[in-house]
Amino acid sequence: MSAQLKLYNTASRAVENFKPITPGKIGIYLCGATVQAPPHIGHIRSGVNFDILRRWLIATGNDVTFIRNVTDIDDKILHKAVHEEIEWWAVAQKYERAFTEAYRALNVLPPTYEPRATGHITQMITLMQILIDNGSAYAPGNGDVYLEVRRLKSYLTLSNQKLDDLQSADDADLTNKKDPRDFALWKSAKPGEPSWPTPWGDGRPGWHLECSAMAHAYLGETFDIHGGGLDLIFPHHENEIAQSESAGWGFAKIWMHNAWVTTSGEKMSKSLGNSLQVQEILKKVRGIELRWYLGGAHYRSMLEFSFESLEESAINFRRIEGFLKRAEGVLGSNPDAVISGAFADAMNDDLAVPTGLALISESLRLGNIALAANDKEGILQSAAEIRGALSILGCDPFDPIFAADSSTNTDILDGLISLALEQRAAARARKDFAAADAIRDQIAVLGVVLEDTPQGTRWSIS
RNA sequence: GGUCGGAUGGCCGAGAGGCGAGGCUCAGGACUGCAAAUCCUGCUACACGGGUUCAAAUCCCGUUCCGACCUCCA
Numbered sequence: 278m279s280a281q282l283k284l285y286n287t288a289s290r291a292v293e294n295f296k297p298i299t300p301g302k303i304g305i306y307l308c309g310a311t312v313q314a315p316p317h318i319g320h321i322r323s324g325v326n327f328d329i330l331r332r333w334l335i336a337t338g339n340d341v342t343f344i345r346n347v348t349d350i351d352d353k354i355l356h357k358a359v360h361e362e363i364e365w366w367a368v369a370q371k372y373e374r375a376f377t378e379a380y381r382a383l384n385v386l387p388p389t390y391e392p393r394a395t396g397h398i399t400q401m402i403t404l405m406q407i408l409i410d411n412g413s414a415y416a417p418g419n420g421d422v423y424l425e426v427r428r429l430k431s432y433l434t435l436s437n438q439k440l441d442d443l444q445s446a447d448d449a450d451l452t453n454k455k456d457p458r459d460f461a462l463w464k465s466a467k468p469g470e471p472s473w474p475t476p477w478g479d480g481r482p483g484w485h486l487e488c489s490a491m492a493h494a495y496l497g498e499t500f501d502i503h504g505g506g507l508d509l510i511f512p513h514h515e516n517e518i519a520q521s522e523s524a525g526w527g528f529a530k531i532w533m534h535n536a537w538v539t540t541s542g543e544k545m546s547k548s549l550g551n552s553l554q555v556q557e558i559l560k561k562v563r564g565i566e567l568r569w570y571l572g573g574a575h576y577r578s579m580l581e582f583s584f585e586s587l588e589e590s591a592i593n594f595r596r597i598e599g600f601l602k603r604a605e606g607v608l609g610s611n612p613d614a615v616i617s618g619a620f621a622d623a624m625n626d627d628l629a630v631p632t633g634l635a636l637i638s639e640s641l642r643l644g645n646i647a648l649a650a651n652d653k654e655g656i657l658q659s660a661a662e663i664r665g666a667l668s669i670l671g672c673d674p675f676d677p678i679f680a681a682d683s684s685t686n687t688d689i690l691d692g693l694i695s696l697a698l699e700q701r702a703a704a705r706a707r708k709d710f711a712a713a714d715a716i717r718d719q720i721a722v723l724g725v726v727l728e729d730t731p732q733g734t735r736w737s738i739s
Numbered sequence: 740g741g742u743c744g745g746a747u748g749g750c751c752g753a754g755a756g757g758c759g760a761g762g763c764u765c766a767g768g769a770c771u772g773c774a775a776a777u778c779c780u781g782c783u784a785c786a787c788g789g790g791u792u793c794a795a796a797u798c799c800c801g802u803u804c805c806g807a808c809c810u811c812c813a
Contacts, residue, residue, distance in 0.1 A: 442741040484811035506813030
């Protein structure tokens with residue numbers, strides 16, 4: 278534990294001290310969505326995990342340039358377009374919006390820049406030209422362009438594999454490839470497919486080329502952190518490294534990978550149907566609660582999803598939220614967020630969010646004790662520290678992005694409920710508990726919960 | 740076949756040689772007209788077999804089971 282941020286680097290398989298290339302300025306590239314289906318909670322976990330990293334870097338005084346791409350052209354998008362009988366760009370736009378909406382609902386900060394693959398064809402062509410000129414890549418003449426992996430001095434260092442150990446695809450096309458493991462930088466267009474002109478023929482980008490080209494365009498030849506899901510290590514990130522390093526670029530210093538959300542011990546796949554789409558889950562819990570759940574596990578640990586544990590997590594969050602609201606009531610305003618030393622230590626230790634959660638629980642306990650004793654200083658301290666921690670986790674209930682939940686009718690509602698509360702208070706005063714309980718039961722049916730406290734009766738919507 | 744990860748109490752989920760993380764559930768208690776909320780107490784776990792060590796959930800060896808990747812998955 279120290280003020281020094283340590284992060285796990287997949288490339289070294291060790292936790293390392295993190296030193297920005299330029300002190301105070303940090304460049305991050307996160308592999309974003311291939312917009313061919315609505316986001317499920319696994320996709321959004323990645324967004325949340327890296328959003329926590331970003332918020333922590335900002336909170337500790339860094340200027341963070343955060344790039345998260347949108348892959349808006351690929352095989353699956355084209356297939357979907359045929360299936361749905363709409364244009365490929367309509368597919369891409371539709372699902373890009375779905376992702377944007379999911380990110381917003383979970384309070385994932387918009388990236389500094391969010392480049393689309395199709396907007397960077399020029400940069401890709403430039404990169405391919407460099408690779409062909411220096412002999413790393415070849416164009417067999419059919420419109421494809423391949424990277425020649427046998428010629429790379431170091432390849433597969435991120436996944437620690439040997440080229441000869443890889444099982445190559447059975448259907449590898451050796452009429453154009455020199456080696457079955459060579460991968461496509463550029464794919465020639467089949468009839469009816471979208472294409473862009475290049476010196477080697479009309480076609481479209483391979484899967485990996487975009488990220489190398491766009492990371493270079495926005496972050497330069499060498500940048501601090503490259504992130505993505507665990508399943509991108511091979512082939513996607515290996516191939517990004519291969520392309521970028523072959524072009525003479527230093528590329529990413531630290532590679533970070535988030536683990537999956539699993540169901541029944543298995544990685545969530547797109548064939549599971551709709552139930553685990555973000556949109557569906559948000560019918561059961563609020564965005565802030567889903568974020569609390571997804572962000573609560575350590576980013577490198579698998580998160581075994583169940584509706585039971587989601588609900589349990591949401592209950593835990595509501596306790597914290599309840600305390601903050603009560604504290605606000607007593608203090609008259611929200612205390613400014615404060616980052617405690619212990620919380621900072623936890624975050625600096627490779628983003629040990631679970632440790633941070635334990636600290637929040639401790640603050641919560643102390644805060645509730647202070648509340649019972651009307652110890653305003655104690656309330657203030659606990660509330661400030663909890664808000665500080667929640668602000669890093671992106672789960673501050675007072676964040677305006679979540680405040681839209683409460684309606685503008687609150688004042689009217691408050692007035693109406695106060696009428697009922699006055700009646701009940703009068704009944705209680707004359708010890709007519711049957712009448713008092715009847716009032717409580719009646720408004721409970723409407724979804725309004727009452728709590729009697731020494732300071733009077735509070736109400737909330739359940 | 741190669742590479743990588745996992746198995747922790749009723750459940751979820753941290754930790755990585757020595758002081759029981761934390762949460763949820765459950766049981767009991769305090770407070771309360773009753774509730775609710777809150778607080779207190781209790782439930783002593785690390786897949787299996789060996790080994791190292793004064794000390795192992797943690798390190799080593801072996802075993803079982805589960806999962807992931809191996810060229811268009813977050």
